[in-house]
Amino acid sequence: MDACDCLVVGGGPAGSSCARALVQAGMDVVVLDKATFPRDKICAGWITPAVVTELNLNLADYGRERTVQPITGFRTGLIGGKPVSTSYGHAVSYGIRRCEFDHYLLARSGARLRLGEPLRSLRHEQDAWVANEEICTPVVVGAGGHFCPVARMLSKAGDDKEAGVVLAQEIEFEMSLEERAACRVEPEVPELYFCDDLRGYAWCFRKGDFLNIGLGREGETRLSAHVAEFCRWLQEQGRIPKGTHDRFHGHAYRLYRGNPRRAAEDGVLLVGDSAGLAYPQSGEGIRPAIESGLMAARVIVEAAGDYRRTKLSRLDERHAARFGKLKSHANGHSLIPSAWRQAVARRLLATRWFTRHVLIDRWFLHAHQPALVQSVLAKTASQSVELLNK
Numbered sequence: 001m002d003a004c005d006c007l008v009v010g011g012g013p014a015g016s017s018c019a020r021a022l023v024q025a026g027m028d029v030v031v032l033d034k035a036t037f038p039r040d041k042i043c044a045g046w047i048t049p050a051v052v053t054e055l056n057l058n059l060a061d062y063g064r065e066r067t068v069q070p071i072t073g074f075r076t077g078l079i080g081g082k083p084v085s086t087s088y089g090h091a092v093s094y095g096i097r098r099c100e101f102d103h104y105l106l107a108r109s110g111a112r113l114r115l116g117e118p119l120r121s122l123r124h125e126q127d128a129w130v131a132n133e134e135i136c137t138p139v140v141v142g143a144g145g146h147f148c149p150v151a152r153m154l155s156k157a158g159d160d161k162e163a164g165v166v167l168a169q170e171i172e173f174e175m176s177l178e179e180r181a182a183c184r185v186e187p188e189v190p191e192l193y194f195c196d197d198l199r200g201y202a203w204c205f206r207k208g209d210f211l212n213i214g215l216g217r218e219g220e221t222r223l224s225a226h227v228a229e230f231c232r233w234l235q236e237q238g239r240i241p242k243g244t245h246d247r248f249h250g251h252a253y254r255l256y257r258g259n260p261r262r263a264a265e266d267g268v269l270l271v272g273d274s275a276g277l278a279y280p281q282s283g284e285g286i287r288p289a290i291e292s293g294l295m296a297a298r299v300i301v302e303a304a305g306d307y308r309r310t311k312l313s314r315l316d317e318r319h320a321a322r323f324g325k326l327k328s329h330a331n332g333h334s335l336i337p338s339a340w341r342q343a344v345a346r347r348l349l350a351t352r353w354f355t356r357h358v359l360i361d362r363w364f365l366h367a368h369q370p371a372l373v374q375s376v377l378a379k380t381a382s383q384s385v386e387l388l389n390k
């Protein structure tokens with residue numbers, strides 16, 4: 001048996017952030033991932049400045065051998081409509097490639113890595129968990145993303161698995177010289193276009209020589225048709241080269257609303273996508289994944305070996321304090337008919353003020369919420385600060 005203080009299942013941003021903080025607190029941590037790294041993750045690869053702060057990321061150092069694309073503005077609007085340009089004149093976000101980013105974070109976590117090993121079994125035996133009949137631990141962190149096996153084992157009959165789930169398709173490829181010349185998307189200015197019914201949005205994002213195109217919609221069944229229509233429109237507008245690769249890959253994530261997935265059970269915590277934490281307006285999931293990973297590490301350290309749910313449920317409280325109380329009705333009930341709301345929203349998307357101050361600053365950059373480290377610094381005792389900042 002491989003005995004450890006904590007087993008983290010999944011080495012994405014949630015798992016590696018949690019593992020790193022636990023290692024820095026002196027714990028022996030194993031990260032188990034079914035993939036061998038570097039591995040790709042279906043994602044646009046947009047990170048906001050809070051992520052850089054929370055990870056203590058030195059971008060100059062990171063970018064020496066990896067892609068870091070500063071973002072200084074946006075082109076936004078409706079698919080088929082007239083776009084609005086917003087410029088900040090300085091970097092307000094960054095583009096990274098997940099194959100590089102996740103590998104870097106996992107490698108620097110300091111945890112013992114068991115890669116290329118899926119979680120096949122997990123059973124409880126005398127106050128300990130036994131994973132794959134090989135790893136023994138008192139506490140397991142489920143960080144396996146939207147299809148996390150730990151979350152699936154904990155889910156109960158009656159859980160609404162569809163609530164707030166976004167299905168998305170994406171492609172990222174290195175452009176040839178001809179494609180680069182024919183691509184009119186500027187690297188510093190990603191393009192975001194909403195579907196006419198506002199149930200999703202698409203993006204086209206150039207990161208150095210790489211182009212990332214994708215579209216996500218809540219509860220969608222005709223996703224491929226929407227993606228094909230979007231690509232056709234981009235090509236007609238001359239934004240992307242004709243004959244752009246069409247091998248899109250699909251994935252899903254759950255928005256932080258709808259029916260809650262409880263993040264704590266006896267000896268188990270769920271973090272990141274496995275707990276369904278993506279921001280509801282933008283779908284940004286990397287920042288909440290890192291924040292929940294860091295918060296889970298604090299909860300584990302503070303539990304000091306007592307991993308009963310009564311202690312670990314502090315993570316549910318911290319998720320609620322950080323991301324807001326969950327609402328039981330995913331779409332809410334409004335007295336204003338949805339067609340009217342959509343008409344108003346479409347008009348707002350065409351205005352510069354709304355686009356900059358609400359759509360981008362508030363919903364996409366989440367600029368009103370300081371990075372977790374800063375808010376923790378203001379509030380907590382030095383032990384916790386040390387844990388997050390080391």
Ligand SMILES: Cc1cc2nc3c(=O)[nH]c(=O)nc-3n(C[C@H](O)[C@H](O)[C@H](O)COP(=O)(O)OP(=O)(O)OC[C@H]3O[C@@H](n4cnc5c(N)ncnc54)[C@H](O)[C@@H]3O)c2cc1C
Nearest residue numbers: 010012013014034043044045046119144145272273285286
């Ligand atoms: C198309 C698309 C575009 C997106 N764009 C953005 C964006 O631009 N910015 C942003 O912030 N968010 C974006 N997101 C959301 C973001 O990708 C996720 O929220 C984020 O990756 C969550 O991190 P995580 O660590 O929880 O899970 P993941 O990154 O999914 O990592 C989970 C890990 O668990 C491993 N795993 C899975 N099953 C098992 C198993 N059985 N055994 C062992 N290991 C397992 C996987 O191999 C993986 O390494 C996007 C999502 C999609 C689908």
